[in-house]
Amino acid sequence: MSGHSYDSEQYWKSNLRLIVGSLVIWALVSYGFAILLRPMLAGIHIGGTDLGFWFAQQGSILAFIVLIFHYAWRMNKIDEKFGVHEE
Amino acid sequence: MSQFAINLMFVGGSFLLYIGIAIWAKAGSTKDFYVAGGGVHPVTNGMAIGADWMSAASFISMAGLIAAGGYANSTFLMGWTGGYVLLAMLLAPYLRKFGKFTVPEFIGDRYYSSNARLVAVICLIVASVTYVIGQMAGAGVAFSRFLEVESTMGLMIAAVVVFMYAVLGGMKGITYTQVAQYCVLIVAYTIPAVFISLQLTGNPIPPLGLFSTHVDSGVPLLEKLNLIITDLGFNSYTADVDNKLNMVLFTLSLMIGTAGLPHVIMRFFTVPKVSDARWSGGWALVFIALLYLTAPAVASMARLNLMTTIYPDGTAAAPIEYDERPNWVREWEVTGLIKYEDKNNDGRIQLYNDTDAFKSEAESRGWAGNELNVNRDILVLANPEIANLPGWVIGLIAAGGLAAALSTAAGLLLAISSAVSHDLIKGRINPGISDKKELLAARISMAVAIVVATYLGANPPGFAAQVVALAFGIAAASLFPVLMMGIFSKRVNNVGAISGMLTGLGFTLVYIFVYKGWLFIPGTNNLADTPDNWVLGISPLSIGAVGAMINFAVAFGVSAVTKEPPQEIQDLVESVRYPRGAGAASDH
Numbered sequence: 062m063s064g065h066s067y068d069s070e071q072y073w074k075s076n077l078r079l080i081v082g083s084l085v086i087w088a089l090v091s092y093g094f095a096i097l098l099r100p101m102l103a104g105i106h107i108g109g110t111d112l113g114f115w116f117a118q119q120g121s122i123l124a125f126i127v128l129i130f131h132y133a134w135r136m137n138k139i140d141e142k143f144g145v146h147e148e
Numbered sequence: 149m150s151q152f153a154i155n156l157m158f159v160g161g162s163f164l165l166y167i168g169i170a171i172w173a174k175a176g177s178t179k180d181f182y183v184a185g186g187g188v189h190p191v192t193n194g195m196a197i198g199a200d201w202m203s204a205a206s207f208i209s210m211a212g213l214i215a216a217g218g219y220a221n222s223t224f225l226m227g228w229t230g231g232y233v234l235l236a237m238l239l240a241p242y243l244r245k246f247g248k249f250t251v252p253e254f255i256g257d258r259y260y261s262s263n264a265r266l267v268a269v270i271c272l273i274v275a276s277v278t279y280v281i282g283q284m285a286g287a288g289v290a291f292s293r294f295l296e297v298e299s300t301m302g303l304m305i306a307a308v309v310v311f312m313y314a315v316l317g318g319m320k321g322i323t324y325t326q327v328a329q330y331c332v333l334i335v336a337y338t339i340p341a342v343f344i345s346l347q348l349t350g351n352p353i354p355p356l357g358l359f360s361t362h363v364d365s366g367v368p369l370l371e372k373l374n375l376i377i378t379d380l381g382f383n384s385y386t387a388d389v390d391n392k393l394n395m396v397l398f399t400l401s402l403m404i405g406t407a408g409l410p411h412v413i414m415r416f417f418t419v420p421k422v423s424d425a426r427w428s429g430g431w432a433l434v435f436i437a438l439l440y441l442t443a444p445a446v447a448s449m450a451r452l453n454l455m456t457t458i459y460p461d462g463t464a465a466a467p468i469e470y471d472e473r474p475n476w477v478r479e480w481e482v483t484g485l486i487k488y489e490d491k492n493n494d495g496r497i498q499l500y501n502d503t504d505a506f507k508s509e510a511e512s513r514g515w516a517g518n519e520l521n522v523n524r525d526i527l528v529l530a531n532p533e534i535a536n537l538p539g540w541v542i543g544l545i546a547a548g549g550l551a552a553a554l555s556t557a558a559g560l561l562l563a564i565s566s567a568v569s570h571d572l573i574k575g576r577i578n579p580g581i582s583d584k585k586e587l588l589a590a591r592i593s594m595a596v597a598i599v600v601a602t603y604l605g606a607n608p609p610g611f612a613a614q615v616v617a618l619a620f621g622i623a624a625a626s627l628f629p630v631l632m633m634g635i636f637s638k639r640v641n642n643v644g645a646i647s648g649m650l651t652g653l654g655f656t657l658v659y660i661f662v663y664k665g666w667l668f669i670p671g672t673n674n675l676a677d678t679p680d681n682w683v684l685g686i687s688p689l690s691i692g693a694v695g696a697m698i699n700f701a702v703a704f705g706v707s708a709v710t711k712e713p714p715q716e717i718q719d720l721v722e723s724v725r726y727p728r729g730a731g732a733a734s735d736h
Contacts, residue, residue, distance in 0.1 A: 108359025109368025
């Protein structure tokens with residue numbers, strides 16, 4: 062396979078962009094909403110507690126699932142676009 | 149039918165199933181033994197990862213930890229799931245493309261150094277052995293409570309069953325038993341939770357019940373729980389924590405540690421394609437989340453049930469009399485995991501938080517100290533009894549707890565035995581070994597690992613309680629960073645990787661030992677393990693994340709001033725980045 066062509070560099074950059082974007086959301090829902098930003102979300106009430114508590118015990122996990130499936134789906138598309146997918 | 153007979157039926161039935169699978173899925177080659185032939189469907193693999201990952205700690209202990217700590221212990225929920233995002237994006241697809249059998253093998257090839265491979269083998273074995281002790285001990289507890297056999301005898305039975313399917317079938321046998329074990333454990337965990345959620349909130353879905361209204365009182369469940377426990381001097385369940393830095397670092401350590409645990413990474417080698425490795429990560433987290441989204445509901449509901457059992461007429465009224473205690477308290481008292489002491493001799497059970505702040509209130513009510521100690525590990529196991537659920541649910545819980553412990557134990561044992569047979573014997577001692585002989589070596593190392601794990605499970609060293617911290621600390625500080633740099637950097641070289649692993653690991657171990665005792669020997673710690681002594685309030689359990697950062701920094705720093713990796717290694721890094729041409733995992 063072509064190790065150093067222009068396309069494979071672009072392919073790797075697309076992958077890195079997708080990873081960085083996903084990890085920003087990953088950090089935001091867990092370290093952000095559930096921990097550091099919890100006091101700021103304290104005004105939003107949900108079932109006897111606040112939104113930060115919900116993110117800590119439910120929301121972050123749900124977001125992680127969406128992130129992985131989104132990544133897998135997008136990467137498979139990117140693989141095809143750059144012709145590096147498996148037969 | 150007696151409860152004992154029901155338990156025996158459920159546990160015995162599940163064991164027969166596992167043995168049946170073992171006979172059906174016998175390994176014929178090293179490829180079967182290490183990667184289950186390499187043709188596992190991503191959904192099947194996701195389910196197997198779920199069972200591989202969810203250990204006795206997830207099934208038995210986690211809800212108890214959350215019940216005790218409330219919001220502050222949400223770290224376990226986020227930490228033990230968020231690692232899968234890292235795995236699916238940063239490690240699994242590329243390691244699958246690399247297409248070899250073990251984690252140390254990648255490190256050895258990428259850093260063109262048999263010493264790097266050896267360091268990785270040592271990290272893997274220490275992390276996995278410490279982890280497997282906890283599983284075997286957990287299986288022993290479940291046996292002694294539900295099947296009324298000696299804990300040691302229970303361990304032996306568990307060891308024989310694991311021996312059957314792990315030694316015969318290797319990864320192939322383990323994969324399909326893990327699928328069965330996942331089904332057993334998830335049914336066992338969710339059924340009682342659904343019943344309890346219905347009883348307390350009228351909502352059959354526990355994660356929704358957690359945020360619903362408590363039927364008896366008409367206020368939200370969490371508010372009701374807060375009212376009761378703060379009346380008794382406990383911290384509010386939903387209260388925020390003061391030390392956010394420690395909470396962030398602890399969560400991060402668990403996430404990085406999860407992504408760096410070899411027995412989990414190995415499971416990604418069993419799927420046919422790189423894209424399947426990505427999907428596997430998503431499916432794994434779906435199956436894991438079924439338990440992890442239920443656990444916080446189980447935690448708060450069980451704590452509320454416990455409190456209303458002891459204070460049936462509210463916290464202002466007197467607690468129940470000891471002679472009227474429910475049956476499940478009597479049964480768990482036998483195991484010593486619930487202890488009662490009538491300190492003020494009034495024949496009642498005072499359960500409250502014995503602190504200075506609550507002293508005057510306690511004295512005014514004539515209380516002379518907290519009288520009931522409930523081991524938090526029993527919470528899930530006793531849950532069906534606390535909620536008065538039928539006997540078959542209790543039998544199910546027994547089978548589920550054992551499934552969780554055994555499935556994780558098998559995955560860890562495979563990681564250990566493949567490191568010995570493939571990385572040490574084939575990689576270092578006898579590279580020309582035939583496939584047949586390597587398979588035999590793998591089976592023998594598996595058998596030896598089972599014997600060692602059983603022995604250590606029966607005679608747990610004093611540090612058994614600390615092992616999780618150690619396993620995650622090692623995985624986070626040593627393995628994860630070098631794996632990630634091996635894929636994302638072409639510049640990090642052999643010297644950089646080895647110095648990174650050793651300093652990250654050394655720093656982490658020293659920080660843990662300073663507070664927990666050297667090699668966990670009691671009394672050898674230099675500083676008391678209290679928040680005032682921790683550097684910047686960082687607990688020894690959270691230090692793996694800092695160790696990982698040191699590993700990254702040292703590896704980059706040392707690599708920058710030493711020779712860059714040879715061209716063929718840079719080509720190797722290039723090739724793991726592109727899915728095309730993955731083929732099945734092989735050892736050539």
